[in-house]
Amino acid sequence: MEKKYTITLRLTDMQYTLLGAICRRTKRTQSEVIRSFIESGSVRERITQEHIYIIRQLIGESTNLNQLARQANTYGFSAVAKRCEEMAERINQLIRRLKDDR
Structure with missing residues (x-):
């Protein structure tokens, strides 16, 4: 225009x-x-290099979460419940860092 x-x-x-x-x-x-x-x-x-780094970390955490979901389907949720809670907290921290920076 x-x-x-x-x-x-x-x-x-x-x-x-x-x-x-x-x-x-x-x-x-x-x-x-x-x-x-x-x-x-x-x-x-x-978007900064730091933001790109955080986004890549989120992608890695998502991959780990998918692996935990597979394990939960195979062995039952109680076998991976603690690791799921840790993973959810880690993802929340990364998202908060992105929001605080933006």
């Missing part, structure tokens, strides 16, 4: 500093940040 309109925006020192901080944190230009605010009312940070 063609961008053919230009606007002039006046900001206080505090507002300009805040805009700069948002731009650095999200790794986007000032124009992209302002457009995002206009379109959705918020700006989301780009």
Whole structure:
């Protein structure tokens, strides 16, 4: 879509500093940040290497959870109940870390 309109925006020192901080944190230009605010009312940070690491950990935990489900089907849930609780807590911790960072 063609961008053919230009606007002039006046900001206080505090507002300009805040805009700069948002731009650095999200790794986007000032124009992209302002457009995002206009379109959705918020700006989301780009995914970081740390987030990718946490997501990979979640994938690994999901694989472990599938293995536990197979064991539960074979040997009964009581045989793997404790490990399932530990796994659920680990997954919850990883999800909380992702939410806190975002």
